[in-house]
Amino acid sequence: MVNFSGDMNGRAVGEPTLSGTEFRGKERQFVEEIFLRINFFGYSHVLDFSERDRFEKMTRRMGNVWNVTDVRIEAGSHAMVTSPSDLSLHTDHPQANVIGWYCEEPCPYQAPTLLVDLGDVQTRLSRRDLELLSQIYTPVPGMSGAYSPILLFQNGRVRLNYLDWFPAQGLVSDEHKAALRHFQELIQFKKDNELTSVALRKGEMLFIDNNRMLHGRDFLAADTPRHLVRHWIKVNEQIVEL
Ligand SMILES: O=C(O)CCC(=O)C(=O)O
Numbered sequence: 685m686v687n688f689s690g691d692m693n694g695r696a697v698g699e700p701t702l703s704g705t706e707f708r709g710k711e712r713q714f715v716e717e718i719f720l721r722i723n724f725f726g727y728s729h730v731l732d733f734s735e736r737d738r739f740e741k742m743t744r745r746m747g748n749v750w751n752v753t754d755v756r757i758e759a760g761s762h763a764m765v766t767s768p769s770d771l772s773l774h775t776d777h778p779q780a781n782v783i784g785w786y787c788e789e790p791c792p793y794q795a796p797t798l799l800v801d802l803g804d805v806q807t808r809l810s811r812r813d814l815e816l817l818s819q820i821y822t823p824v825p826g827m828s829g830a831y832s833p834i835l836l837f838q839n840g841r842v843r844l845n846y847l848d849w850f851p852a853q854g855l856v857s858d859e860h861k862a863a864l865r866h867f868q869e870l871i872q873f874k875k876d877n878e879l880t881s882v883a884l885r886k887g888e889m890l891f892i893d894n895n896r897m898l899h900g901r902d903f904l905a906a907d908t909p910r911h912l913v914r915h916w917i918k919v920n921e922q923i924v925e926l
């Protein structure tokens with residue numbers, strides 16, 4: 685099993701939420717606590733107000749921040765993320781193994797970020813389906829024309845890349861189509877039964893394992909002031925025996 689940082693041996697992780705205030709001045713420990721939660725729950729939600737500068741320092745500690753995006757509505761935007769559209773559950777660019785969001789301005793009517801954990805996909809689908817999913821490709825968000833397999837075995841774990849806004853490639857047999865359908869049914873089941881909604885308040889942060897969790901949101905009003913800052917982070921993974 686891969687651990688991004690730190691060691692979970694003997695550690696009780698408790699909740700996916702953390703108090704930002706409690707870790708003022710203890711930023712190294714703060715980052716470790718966030719990683720523990722990302723490993724355990726697939727995400728971590730930092731409650732209470734932090735400055736944007738603190739978020740930026742934190743993500744730089746976490747790894748290589750190679751893309752920064754303002755997630756807010758831009759008139760006439762062609763990019764889904766900056767349009768008022770709902771976003772069905774998806775992953776972002778697979779090389780962003782952690783995504784961090786900082787809430788500059790919340791949505792007055794609470795448009796939450798929706799999360800589904802696929803960390804157990806290997807036990808929920810048959811071996812054959814997993815193999816077939818590694819032969820089906822979906823687009824890589826933010827890189828027009830680039831595709832990546834839905835499922836990839838990397839460093840002993842599964843790395844997901846999934847998006848349903850454009851047709852998948854590689855559906856060459858009925859077996860492939862069935863495997864994709866089983867994957868989509870699993871997502872729907874989790875959406876109906878195990879959905880996590882995180883409505884960020886001003887100054888709060890959310891971190892997810894983007895190779896494991898899917899995220900999305902409902903429609904936004906065209907005039908919402910909602911503004912999240914998104915960092916795509918390439919974390920140097922450590923492989924540890926647990
Ligand atoms: O607006 C959101 O909550 C998430 C949007 C999204 O998919 C992203 O920032 O990658």
Ligand SMILES: [Fe+2]
Binds near residue numbers: 765774899
């Ligand atoms: Fe996204």
